[in-house]
Amino acid sequence: MPKLQYETYCKNTPNKLVTEKFGDTNVYAQNTKSLLTKASGFMAGYDFTLNPYRGCQYGCSYCYAAAFSPNSQMEKDWGKWVIIKENGVDILEKELEKWFKKNPNKSPTIYMSSVTDPYQPIESKHMLTRSLLEVMYPYCPTLVIQTRSPIITRDIDILQRFQHLRVNMSVPTGSESVRRDFEPRSPSIKARLNAIKKIKESIDCLKGFVPKVSITITPLLPTLPDDEDFFIQKLKIADRIVIQDFHPSQNRSLVASTREEAQDIKRKYAWWYDSERISYIKFKEKLIVSLPGVEIKEGKNGFSYE
Numbered sequence: 610m611p612k613l614q615y616e617t618y619c620k621n622t623p624n625k626l627v628t629e630k631f632g633d634t635n636v637y638a639q640n641t642k643s644l645l646t647k648a649s650g651f652m653a654g655y656d657f658t659l660n661p662y663r664g665c666q667y668g669c670s671y672c673y674a675a676a677f678s679p680n681s682q683m684e685k686d687w688g689k690w691v692i693i694k695e696n697g698v699d700i701l702e703k704e705l706e707k708w709f710k711k712n713p714n715k716s717p718t719i720y721m722s723s724v725t726d727p728y729q730p731i732e733s734k735h736m737l738t739r740s741l742l743e744v745m746y747p748y749c750p751t752l753v754i755q756t757r758s759p760i761i762t763r764d765i766d767i768l769q770r771f772q773h774l775r776v777n778m779s780v781p782t783g784s785e786s787v788r789r790d791f792e793p794r795s796p797s798i799k800a801r802l803n804a805i806k807k808i809k810e811s812i813d814c815l816k817g818f819v820p821k822v823s824i825t826i827t828p829l830l831p832t833l834p835d836d837e838d839f840f841i842q843k844l845k846i847a848d849r850i851v852i853q854d855f856h857p858s859q860n861r862s863l864v865a866s867t868r869e870e871a872q873d874i875k876r877k878y879a880w881w882y883d884s885e886r887i888s889y890i891k892f893k894e895k896l897i898v899s900l901p902g903v904e905i906k907e908g909k910n911g912f913s914y915e
């Protein structure tokens with residue numbers, strides 16, 4: 610089978626896969642053979658990971674998922690392209706049917722998503738994640754949604770039908786200036802925290818299920834001293850806080866690692882990163898002291914549903 614080509618990344622390509630431009634993002638569409646991937650490594654506690662898209666418009670500087678780009682140019686342009694898994698709805702339906710034939714008494718556990726954001730901007734137009742939720746919910750999966758996008762609030766009507774749902778909202782810093790340095794294409798901290806508040810407060814527990822909510826501070830980025838108390842107080846909205854330090858940069862593809870781009874930005878925050886371990890421990894201790902009713906977890910343990 611000929612290798613799929615990506616217009617603007619490969620010259621003389623016979624199959625043009627660009628379907629549109631969305632802001633400065635090249636949008637491609639592609640059929641996929643499977644949507645549910647057997648979970649392994651960090652996500653081994655789940656049956657499957659589910660990534661509706663390949664690539665991510667948020668393009669965070671530290672994102673390890675860039676290493677899974679189709680080619681080195683696309684890895685370099687991480688954040689400026691996204692591939693929609695066009696036949697995802699049909700494939701998911703078939704995969705879930707197959708699962709229930711084999712496991713009639715067991716609903717699958719699914720983590721969405723491990724290498725993309727299911728609510729990145731293109732979702733507002735294509736609504737692929739929403740369509741996948743509609744397919745999933747009759748099968749009663751245990752579902753964890755990982756995002757940093759307020760677009761998730763659009764789907765509260767469906768989310769509240771899931772009895773076993775955890776929403777993980779990524780908020781790695783309490784300082785907007787730090788966010789802009791490390792992840793300039795992503796939504797503001799305020800918008801993310803407001804989204805969590807809306808999810809928790811707008812679901813009537815007599816009519817729907819209020820999801821469990823985590824705030825994932827992963828990787829833990831610096832929060833400026835003036836912002837710290839305010840930020841920690843805002844975290845009270847969550848049931849669980851997850852913290853984790855940076856992955857080491859191993860400069861190898863297909864290995865979860867922090868991108869070089871983030872290593873450069875870290876140098877700007879020497880006051881925090883020169884004693885990274887101590888900064889991490891101090892921040893964790895403040896969380897424990899300030900948020901007695903909130904579960905504080907670290908690394909892999911924090912990403913479980915339970």
Ligand code: SF4
Pocket residue numbers: 665666667668669671672673674723724725726757
């Ligand atoms: S939102 Fe997540 S998947 Fe997307 S670039 Fe940022 S860290 Fe990577």
